[in-house]
Amino acid sequence: MEEEILQGEAVEISLKDLSKKLEDFAKARDWEKYHSPRNLLLAMVGEVGELSEIFQWKGEVDKGLPNWEESDKEHLGEELSDVLLYLISSEALIFQSLGFKYILLMLWE
Amino acid sequence: MEEEILQGEAVEISLKDLSKKLEDFAKARDWEKYHSPRNLLLAMVGEVGELSEIFQWKGEVDKGLPNWEESDKEHLGEELSDVLLYLISSEALIFQSLGFKYILLMLWE
Amino acid sequence: MEEEILQGEAVEISLKDLSKKLEDFAKARDWEKYHSPRNLLLAMVGEVGELSEIFQWKGEVDKGLPNWEESDKEHLGEELSDVLLYLISSEALIFQSLGFKYILLMLWE
Amino acid sequence: MEEEILQGEAVEISLKDLSKKLEDFAKARDWEKYHSPRNLLLAMVGEVGELSEIFQWKGEVDKGLPNWEESDKEHLGEELSDVLLYLISSEALIFQSLGFKYILLMLWE
Known part of the structure; x- marks a missing residue:
């Protein structure tokens, strides 16, 4: 139940x-000193x-990843999130x- | 004026x-046939x-990119957007x- | 002693x-079935x-990596090798x- | 004729x-000032x-790249070389x- 709410929040944010949440x-972890652009x-x-x-070793894979183990999908979701963060x-x-205004110049034109 | 509205929309989305907009x-460009996971x-x-x-050739750079040309910043904004898209x-x-629910498992815990 | 010889061989190869050795x-490990270009x-x-x-968290680092732990250098050497392989x-x-003939078009011209 | 010799040299190096040649x-181009590890x-x-x-848009491709245009192969050869350099x-x-001694720890064992 709690997880369902969380999923909703994640995709609605x-x-x-x-950006503010990150x-x-x-800040709470005192990580800002490591955060330079490069x-x-x-x-x-x-x-x-x-x-x-x-x-890397899978050859082409189908949309939706049929036949993948649940644990592999979870791992994949985590890595996608890490790139986003x-x-x-x-x-x-x-x-x-x-910087993301450039999205709009493409999508709203 | 229009651009200001667009900027607002971009960061509020x-x-x-x-995801839906993309x-x-x-679909409108018939690009879906190219969209496999890999x-x-x-x-x-x-x-x-x-x-x-x-x-690549800049050495360490400061937050906010002081002293960068406006055109370099624009180019950078476009590349950041392309990765996001x-x-x-x-x-x-x-x-x-x-897949992005994993963001929450970290940020909302 | 053996390691010295090995180092020599590695850089002389x-x-x-x-390419042949790889x-x-x-082949010996039956890995060829995984080796597609992508x-x-x-x-x-x-x-x-x-x-x-x-x-990633080091800021700019100096040539030769002074002050790095030996174990970090070893790890780095392994990753450089993996990319090369x-x-x-x-x-x-x-x-x-x-394909590497293009090196020459640049270096021997 | 000259190209054949060059190809030979490239793969024999x-x-x-x-490394020395690079x-x-x-040095000859005064590029060393740009060469920091990062x-x-x-x-x-x-x-x-x-x-x-x-x-990126090709789906899986076969070994040896049958059906590729010669110009695409040439472009590919240049990019492979650039990564190597x-x-x-x-x-x-x-x-x-x-650093490449670690190749040996794997290949000569």
């Missing part, structure tokens, strides 16, 4: 609120690497949430 | 709505590469927006 | 002989990610060692 | 000699991205060609 999260970029490259490792954090560090 | 965008993953790796190229599209293809 | 190594490419992206993780294997799979 | 190449690592990530872009340069900067 805006880029801006997610900032608070890092540190976060390399951390994101690291997570993209972990994502790639999940797919470092990407949003990078953007905030550099642009204070204005 | 939820992960779920962004799906419509791809195709999108490699496309994301390509964009992460373009992001890295912006930083392929990441969200990958997630949708694989998980229908449930 | 030619791209061509290294092929034999994979599988090897994603495996290389994975190793580049592991390499990036070593550097997948890169050489990819090239062999695709080009039978002719 | 040892890791050590390639060092001379950079700059070269990000440059390599950039090239891995370009390599990925070549494969930055990898060898990184290794030299960090380890003076000792």
Whole structure:
């Protein structure tokens, strides 16, 4: 039950609120001293690497991942999230949430 | 004026709505035939590469990118957006927006 | 003593002989069935990610890595090697060692 | 004729000699000031991205790339070379060609 609510919150959250939440999260852990643009970029490259490792020996895979073990899907969900978190954090560090305006120039035109 | 509204919309949009918008965008262009999990993953790796190229010869850079040319910032914003777009599209293809629930397991705990 | 000899061999080996050695190594383990171009490419992206993780929280680092622990250097050497191995294997799979001719077009011109 | 010789040289060159050649190449162009470990690592990530872009919309591809245009193969050969060049340069900067000894610990055991 609690998890269902959480899932709802996760996908309903805006880029801006997610960005703020990540900032608070890092502040509470005193991680801000590690957050330089290139540190976060390399951390994101690291997570993209972990994502790639999940797919590396599988050949082409179908949409929705039929036949995958539940534990592999969970692992994949975590790695996708890790890439998102470092990407949003990078953007905030550099642009204070204005960098993603370029999404719009494409999607709203 | 229009751009200000657009910026507001971009950062207020939820992960779920962004995901839906990207799906419509791809459908309208008949791009869905190219969207397999590994195709999108490699496309994301390509964009992460373009992001890295912006930083490659700069040594460490400061938060907020003081002294950067406006055109370099714009280019950077576009590459950040491109990574986000392929990441969200990958997630949708694989998980229908449930993969990011793992964000919450970390941020809401 | 043995390690010294090994180091010598490693740096003296030619791209061509290294490529042949890797092929034999994979054959002996029956790994060839996993070696498709995109599988090897994603495996290389994975190793580049592991390499990036070593550097991610360090800020800029000096040439030669003064002040690094020996164990961190060893880990780094392993990751550099892993990237090289997948890169050489990819090239062999695709080009039978002719892809690196482009090195020459640059270096010998 | 000249190209044949060049191809031969390229694949016969040892890791050590390639490393030396790259060092001379950079020195002659006064590029050494840009060569810090993280700059070269990000440059390599950039090239891995370009390599990925070549494969991104193709689905799985066969060994040897039958049916590829000659110009696409040439482009691919250049990107493979670029990754190799930055990898060898990184290794030299960090380890003076000792980092690849770890290849041997695996291949010669």
